[in-house]
Amino acid sequence: MVDGPQRRVSMADVAAEAGVSGQTVSRVANGSPRVDPATRARVEATMERLGYRMHRAARALRTGRTDTIGLIVSTLASVGNSRMLQALADAAAAQGFALTVVTATGRGAVADGFARLRDQGIDGAVILNEATALARGIDVPEGLALVVVDAPPDDLVAAPRFVTVQTDHVAGARAATEHLLTLGHATVRHLAGPADSFAAAERERGWRDALEAAGRPVPDLVRGDWTAASGHAAVAGFGDEVTALFAANDQMALGALRALSDRGRRVPDDVAVVGFDDVADAADYRPPLTTIRQDFDALGAAAIDALVARLAGAAVAPVVLVPELIRRASA
Structure with missing residues (x-):
């Protein structure tokens, strides 16, 4: 039966x-x-x-709110963005909100995403990382509360109803570079992220600031696209003059570790390597990766808290979280 x-x-x-x-x-x-x-x-x-x-539909009829938050993101392929999606979903659920995800790879797609969120009666939205640059100057539906995560200082975030939440990438990159200098290295090469990424640009700035403040030469950087494969390709041609490397994320650091091993260069004996993010597997790299820990859970919670406060009509100050240097065996 x-x-x-x-x-x-x-x-x-x-x-x-x-x-x-x-x-x-x-x-x-x-x-x-x-x-x-x-x-x-x-x-x-x-x-x-x-x-x-x-029932959410019944609540919407009574209150005029759907208790649903939108997320606009350019890609979920990167580890950082997927970690942020999980953190935002967990934080939203803890406060009784559902999460609707819109992926947008261009300005037109971002505008369409805003329209879709408006048509669904979304209460507010989070714009994540690379998507913040795409959203610059686009008209946002009136009444839609917004939080932008890792946003450049432009007209998008200058409006009073936008709230910014971000990691202090400059401070994290500076800490990584200074750590490598304290180990006795004359300078530090940088494996940077994509040129159009705000986080990558901020990490590059922190690296450059640390070297200039220490009076050390600033070598040419090499650039990847956040993937381990791009890290391997970028570092494969390094000569023996490179003794310290700061990678803009842990995935590229992983590729760099393999490229250095392929050349017979030992980490950290010949080359010290520091990453950024402290992904779940970083402690299991060979050798375990020294890195800058970005607290994705705290970042997601701060973004949702700021959005909920804006929905309640409260003024919210920008939120900046300082990352932490995690010392392991690679540097």
């Missing part, structure tokens, strides 16, 4: 079980302050016990 579909727990079921009116349950579900704390606690406990979940 096959059981039929289980009936959805209704607001009336919660009211009857908690011994309150349906209106009281509705007020609790919609976050109204017009419920005394003891009653609210009893209703919330009953909701939890019965497994009550308010």
Whole structure:
């Protein structure tokens, strides 16, 4: 015998079980302050016990909000962006929001993405990393609260209703470079990220600032595209004069480690290597990778917190998180 579909727990079921009116349950579900704390606690406990979940469409009709947040991102292929997606999804769910993802590879796609979010009644949106540059100057639907993560200082983020959340990439890159200099290296080569990436440009700036502040020569950089394969290709031609390398992310550092090994150069004995991000596998590279830890969970939580505050009409200051140098065996 096959059981039929289980009936959805209704607001009336919660009211009857908690011994309150349906209106009281509705007020609790919609976050109204017009419920005394003891009653609210009893209703919330009953909701939890019965497994009550308010239908989003019904809530939207009552409140004018869908409790859904949009994410506009240019690609999810990079490790950093996929880590941010997970962090944002977790943080949004913890605050009762669903997440809708729009991938956009050009300015037209970003404009279309805004239109799609508007048509779906999205309450607010996060624009992530490379997509922030694509969104520059594009008209944003009125009333759509926005948070931009890792954004260049341009007219997109100058408007009062935009909030910026970012890692201090300059400080992280400076720490990586200074660490390599303290090990006795005359200078540090840089394996940079894509030229159109704000994060890559900031990490390059931190590397350059550290060398110039120390009075050390600034060598030509080599550039990859965040992938391990590009790191391998960029470093394969390095000569023996290179003794220290700062890679703009851990994936490119992984490719660099293989390229150096292919040339018979030992890490860290012949070349010291530092990455950026501290991905989950960084401690299992050979050798374990010294890197700059970017706290993706904290970044995602800060972005969602800022967006929720903007939805509530609050003023929110820009958020900057300082990354941490994690010392391992590669440098």
